[in-house]
Amino acid sequence: MEFETLLMDLLRKGIAFIPNLIVALVVFVATLLLAEWAARSTHRAVKRQSADSETMLLLSRIARWTVLIIGTVVALQQVRFDVTGFVAGLGLLGFTIGFALQDISRNFVAGILLLVRQPFGVGDAVEVAGHAGSVLDINVRDTVLKTWDGEKVILPNMDVFANPIINYTELPLRRRTIRLGLGYGEDVNRAKRLFMETIRGVEGVATEPVPELLVEELGDSALTLVLRFWIDQSKHALFGVHSAVVQAIKEVAEREEIDLPYPTQTVRVEGFLPGEPS
Structure with a gap:
């Protein structure tokens, strides 16, 4: 009878x-x-996002396992399984792994945030964490740059994410500034006119924004002029155009006999020179 009751x-x-x-x-x-x-x-x-195959595989696996873990917990709850210990164990395991691999974890999270934010892409010219160059690769752990000197620099993503990023490719117009001394005996207006005509004729100097040439200060040996002009670096080499502008200014100064003096000092000696009768 008891067996039947138990069976029922x-x-x-x-x-x-x-x-x-x-x-x-x-x-x-x-x-x-x-x-x-x-x-x-x-x-x-x-x-x-033009990420590498390793990054795509890793993030895909993370997405899959995240859904699997959550779904498994929900399924176990449907059969009245106590998942408290299971979830606590997962949390403890995650905390232990995260603490042991905190540097790797931080770089990984920073890499994901960089992929989401997209402050730059492969091939962009950037400056970050004291290094400037073109981006060769973006991984979930690090970012690879090729500097202007041809060096390969591997930056941890945490350093990239935590520092200011200058993206030269996103805004290709770059302003350059050149200071030059003009002799006090020169006609300032004439010199400015000749220099501006010369600058506008240099290939690569942008017409907008308009180049400007201003008198900055009265120096010890010359008037200090400040030249500001813009270069579209997506079409022209930045340093090449800068060099061409400097060379053009020197050539027009020599041709028009405009004095660009060297820094000089006047020494005034008072009293008697050695050897002269007092």
């Missing part, structure tokens, strides 16, 4: 458990499908 009790519990089991199975199957969709969607989204 188990049967009732089993029948009552079936709906929960079905729901749990449905949730788990849906989790598998959703995890696959999340992985593919992440792969496509990261691929549009």
